[in-house]
Amino acid sequence: MLMKEKNVKPADGKLGIMVVGCGAVATTFMTGVLMTRKGLTKPVGSMTQYDKIRIGKGADKKYLHYKDIVPLAKLDDIVFGSWDVYPQNAYQSAMYAEVLKEKDINPVRDELEKIVPMKAAFDKNYAKRLDGDNVKDCKTRWDMVEAIKQDIRSFKEKNGCARIVVIWAASTEIYVPVYEPVHGTLADLEKAMKADDREHVAPSMCYAYAALTEGAPFIMGAPNTTVDIPAMWELAEKTKMPIAGKDFKTGQTLVKSGFAPIIGTRCLGLNGWFSTNILGNRDGLVLDEPANFRTKEVSKLSTLETILRPDVQPDLYTDYYHKVRINYYPPRNDNKEGWDNIDIFGWMGYPMQIKINFLCRDSILAAPLLLDLTLLSDLAARAGRYGIQRFLSFFLKSPMHDYTKGEEAVNNLYQQYTMLKNALREMGGYEADEEID
Numbered sequence: 559m560l561m562k563e564k565n566v567k568p569a570d571g572k573l574g575i576m577v578v579g580c581g582a583v584a585t586t587f588m589t590g591v592l593m594t595r596k597g598l599t600k601p602v603g604s605m606t607q608y609d610k611i612r613i614g615k616g617a618d619k620k621y622l623h624y625k626d627i628v629p630l631a632k633l634d635d636i637v638f639g640s641w642d643v644y645p646q647n648a649y650q651s652a653m654y655a656e657v658l659k660e661k662d663i664n665p666v667r668d669e670l671e672k673i674v675p676m677k678a679a680f681d682k683n684y685a686k687r688l689d690g691d692n693v694k695d696c697k698t699r700w701d702m703v704e705a706i707k708q709d710i711r712s713f714k715e716k717n718g719c720a721r722i723v724v725i726w727a728a729s730t731e732i733y734v735p736v737y738e739p740v741h742g743t744l745a746d747l748e749k750a751m752k753a754d755d756r757e758h759v760a761p762s763m764c765y766a767y768a769a770l771t772e773g774a775p776f777i778m779g780a781p782n783t784t785v786d787i788p789a790m791w792e793l794a795e796k797t798k799m800p801i802a803g804k805d806f807k808t809g810q811t812l813v814k815s816g817f818a819p820i821i822g823t824r825c826l827g828l829n830g831w832f833s834t835n836i837l838g839n840r841d842g843l844v845l846d847e848p849a850n851f852r853t854k855e856v857s858k859l860s861t862l863e864t865i866l867r868p869d870v871q872p873d874l875y876t877d878y879y880h881k882v883r884i885n886y887y888p889p890r891n892d893n894k895e896g897w898d899n900i901d902i903f904g905w906m907g908y909p910m911q912i913k914i915n916f917l918c919r920d921s922i923l924a925a926p927l928l929l930d931l932t933l934l935s936d937l938a939a940r941a942g943r944y945g946i947q948r949f950l951s952f953f954l955k956s957p958m959h960d961y962t963k964g965e966e967a968v969n970n971l972y973q974q975y976t977m978l979k980n981a982l983r984e985m986g987g988y989e990a991d992e993e994i995d
C-alpha cells in the first residue's frame with residue numbers, strides 16, 4: 559500500500575452550506591442532516607456516511623469509511639443558509655412539500671425555522687410558473703452577482719463559517735444553449751452580465767459567479783447550463799475553486815446508468831428505450847412548461863450516449879430510439895413513478911423486452927446526494943483541486959467534462975464509482991487502482 563504525503567487541509571471550523579432554493583429537495587436534505595445530528599434518524603443512501611473503500615491490495619487491504627481516508631467536514635459543523643423566491647422558512651417549506659411526515663420534522667422544528675431564505679436572484683422568464691415575491695430588486699445581472707456576493711459574505715461572517723459551499727437545488731430554468739460569444743470566455747461573460755444580457759445570462763450563472771469569486775465551490779443540481787460553459791471553467795481555474803454538475807442522478811437515470819451497462823457488457827442490441835414519469839410536486843409543475851422541460855430532456859437523454867455507442871458497436875446500437883417524458887400529475891406529489899420500456903434484441907436479432915417500474919420518492923433519493931456533493935466539493939477545495947470535478951460524475955445525470963479538449967462524459971455508473979474511489983484514494987495519499995471488489 560503506497561502512502562504518499564497527504565496534502566489536504568483539515569476540515570476545521572464550521573462549513574456553511576448555502577442552498578439555492580428552499581423547496582422539497584433542500585428541506586428534505588436539511589431536515590435529514592439535523593435529525594441525524596440528534597441521533598433521531600440514519601443518513602441512508604449517503605456514500606460519505608456509509609460507503610467503505612478498499613485501500614491496498616492482498617494481505618494489506620483494508621476497507622475504510624471516507625472520513626478515515628480523507629478529512630471530511632462533520633455533520634455537527636454544518637450551518638445551513640438558503641435563498642428562495644418564496645419567503646417561507648425551511649420548516650414551513652418542509653411541511654408544504656409533504657415529503658416527510660410531521661413527526662420526522664418536528665424534533666428539529668426550531669432549527670428549521672431559523673433557516674429563512676434570503677431574497678432570490680430571480681427572473682420570471684426563467685421559470686414562468688413561479689410567482690413568489692421574495693425576490694431581489696436588481697437592475698442588471700451584474701447587480702445580481704454583487705447582491706449574492708454580499709449575501710455570502712454576511713452569512714459567512716454572521717455564522718462564523720470557515721468555509722462555504724453553494725449548491726443549486728432550485729427549479730430548473732429554461733433551456734439556455736451554449737452561446738459562444740457570451741459563454742466562451744470569462745471576459746465575454748462578464749461583459750454580458752454588465753450589459754444585462756438577460757437572454758444568455760441565467761440567474762443561476764449569477765449565483766455561480768458570486769460563489770466562485772467568494773471562494774466557495776459551486777454545484778449545479780438541476781440540468782441548467784450554468785457552470786457547464788468555458789467561461790465558468792475559466793473562472794473556476796482563476797479562483798482555484800471546484801465546480802460540479804449537472805442534475806442530481808436520482809431515480810430513473812440512476813437505474814438507466816446502472817442498467818444500460820448490462821446490455822452493453824453482454825453485447826445485446828438495443829432498438830429503443832422509452833422512459834416516462836408521473837410527478838406532482840412543484841418541480842413537476844415547473845417542468846410542465848415546455849421550455850423548462852427541454853433543459854431536463856437534454857440532460858436525461860445524454861445518459862445512454864456514452865454507454866451504448868453506435869460508433870463502437872454499429873450492429874448493436876445504431877439508430878436506437880430514446881425518448882424521455884415527464885408528466886405533471888399532482889395526486890402523486892413527490893412520489894414519482896417511472897416506467898421504462900426497453901426493446902432489446904439478442905442472438906440472430908430476435909427481439910425481447912424489459913420493463914422497469916420504479917415507485918420512488920424524488921426528494922428522498924436526492925437528499926443524500928446533496929450531502930455527498932457538498933462534503934466532497936468542500937474536500938476537493940481543501941485538497942487544492944479546482945475546475946470540473948469529474949470524480950463527482952457518480953452523483954450526476956449529465957456529468958460535466960471539458961468538451962473543448964475532446965473529453966467525453968462518463969455515464970456508466972460503475973466506471974463513475976471507480977473514478978470516485980480513486981479520487982478519494984489519491985486525496986488520502988493512497989495509490990489509485992482499478993481492482994474489482
Ligand SMILES: NC(=O)c1ccc[n+]([C@@H]2O[C@H](COP(=O)([O-])OP(=O)(O)OC[C@H]3O[C@@H](n4cnc5c(N)ncnc54)[C@H](O)[C@@H]3O)[C@@H](O)[C@H]2O)c1
Pocket residue numbers: 578579580581582583584641642643644655678679680681685688690726727728729730731761762779780781805806807808809839840841920921923924
Ligand atoms: N428530486 C430529484 O430527484 C431531483 C433530481 C434531479 C434534479 N432535481 C432538481 O432539483 C431542483 C429542486 O427540486 P425540488 O423538488 O426541491 O423543487 P421545488 O420546486 O420544491 O424547489 C425549488 C425551489 O427553488 C425556488 N427557486 C426557483 N428559482 C430560484 C432562484 N432563482 N433563486 C432561488 N430560489 C429559486 C423555488 O421557489 C422553489 O421553492 C429542481 O431543479 C429539480 O429538477 C431534483
